[in-house]
Structure formats: structure tokens, C-alpha cells
Amino acid sequence: MNLEPLRTRPFSQVDVFTDMPYRGNPLAVVVDAEGLTTDQMQHFANWTNLSETTFLLPPRDPAADYRVRIFTGSEEFPFAGHPTLGSAHAWLEAGGVPKQAGVLVQECGAGLVKVKHDGGRLAFAAPPLTRFGPVDAATLEQLAAGLRLPRTALLDASWLVNGPQWIGVLLESGEQVLGLEPDLAALGDLKVGVIGPHEPGAGVDFEVRTFIPGDAMVEDPVTGSFNAGAAQWLMGSGRAPEQYVAAQGTVLGRAGRIHVKQQDGDVWVGGNTVTCIQGTVRL
Known part of the structure; x- marks a missing residue:
């Protein structure tokens, strides 16, 4: 695959479900993924060698604050939990401001997922079981x-x-x-x-x-x-x-x-x- 031309993009690695660094589940987040193809995202997710890597994009749904694509080393997931919290953390840290105070809305393959602050931590609303x-x-x-x-x-x-x-x-x-x-x-x-x-x-x-x-x-x-x-x-x-x-x-x-x-x-x-x-x- 061809990764050219390369761009410099903001990037974070977030530890999720812990308040002690390196004691939770790490997530790689490409904060600005505009212009990347699916193959490029999958290739990079394989390279990070983490359980999941996410790519943040502008939303397609007007109700959403941002869109996320979630990849393991070998496939794309429509939804996953620790990538949802880690992506929300990275989006907020990069200066994202939710359209609705106190609740941000993530768009992903499974639809819209609500994320809120709860007792000083982030929490997502569990999607329906299919x-x-x-x-x-x-x-x-x-x-x-x-x-x-x-x-x-x-x-x-x-x-x-x-x-x-x-x-x-x-x-x-x-x-x-x-x-x-x-x-x-x-x-x-x-x-x-x-x-x-x-x-x-x-x-x-x-x-x-x-x-x-x-x-x-x-x-x-x-x-x-x-x-x-x-x-x-x-x-x-x-x-x-x-x-x-x-x-x-x-x-x-x-x-x-x-x-x-x-x-x-x-x-x-x-x-x-x-x-x-x-x-x-x-x-």
C-alpha cells in the first residue's frame, strides 16, 4: 500500500478504565484522520500492535459531535467500549466542545452513542444488544x-x-x-x-x-x-x-x-x- 503523501496529524495514546497510567487498556487515537483511506487506517492499526486504534473524523450525522472508526490489527469494529471512552477523552483534550452541554454524541458504525461525565470520569450509554x-x-x-x-x-x-x-x-x-x-x-x-x-x-x-x-x-x-x-x-x-x-x-x-x-x-x-x-x- 502507498501511504504518500504523509501528513503530520495530532496523536494520543490513552489508558482507559484506570486512573493509574499503564494499568488499564491502551488506545491509540489519530485525532484528525481526514483524507485517510480504510486501507491506510487498517495498516496503521496493525502497526500500532494495540488491541484497538481509532480515527476521529467530522460527523456525517448532524446530531453527532464527531465520528470514529475503530480498528483492531486485522478488522474494523462497528462499536467497542474502551475505544469509545478513549476517543472521547482525546477529542475533548484536543479542544472539542459538545453541541449539548454535558453530553457528547459519538457517531460510529453501530450508530450514535452518548458519552457523558459521571463522577469525574467518562461513561458511555450501552448500545442495544443485537x-x-x-x-x-x-x-x-x-x-x-x-x-x-x-x-x-x-x-x-x-x-x-x-x-x-x-x-x-x-x-x-x-x-x-x-x-x-x-x-x-x-x-x-x-x-x-x-x-x-x-x-x-x-x-x-x-x-x-x-x-x-x-x-x-x-x-x-x-x-x-x-x-x-x-x-x-x-x-x-x-x-x-x-x-x-x-x-x-x-x-x-x-x-x-x-x-x-x-x-x-x-x-x-x-x-x-x-x-x-x-x-x-x-x-
């Missing part, structure tokens, strides 16, 4: 084998698709989630999120781990889209309160914290965001 419901028996057996658990240890499992094709698995406890030693090859091409409750007084309410297929199955440090789907699933079934905090990335040495709240008909998924790198990129 696929929701139980998984079939064969997939349950594959999940159990991949997680190296007896089938009975999976208290529930559900499709939680809001862009990424998540399957959520509920376990009995956060300690059980932390103790998982999955057979990643056995999970195949399944995109799996596992969640379990902690005992009162643990400091957080739930523990989360997510496993993402690609060239090789990897564990994601902190995952906004899965937590958004899991919140809708567990709140809707009465297994989670209307406000809670989940931890993720613990076994990877991260300190991700996802703040979830149901309010005014929306489920808001929030987290702190910290700029770790800021400058320009030639692209």
Missing part, C-alpha cells in the same frame, strides 16, 4: 472445555452481541474467575467474557476476564463492550444491582475498574482515562 439469548448445547460444551471447568460450573451463558460477537459466561465467584487457566485453543473462534461476583467488602463487586480470538487467542486487559453487554444481561435478570464496580485485568497486572450504573433507562459504563503519550504522527 443478539441476546442462550447458547446451544454444543457451544456450552466447547465453553466448558475451553475454560477447563465442568459444565455445571457455568451457571449461565448468553450471547451478548453489541458489535463484537460476545458470549457471556457467569461463574459462582470472582475467585473462580481469577483462578481460570483456560485452554485458549479449545475456545476456537469464540469471543468469551467471564464474570463472577465477589464477596461483600472485596472492594469491587465483580471480577471479569475476556478472551479474544485472532492469529492467537489472547486475554484482553479491560473490555468496555463486554462489560456493557454483561451489565444489561445481569441487571435484567436481577443478578446485579443497578450500580456496581467490576475489576478486570487483575491476572495481567492491570488495575482496570469499570463503573456501571443504570439511570434514566440507560446502562452507563464508565471509567477513568489518562493520556500517556501525546504528540503527532506522520500518516
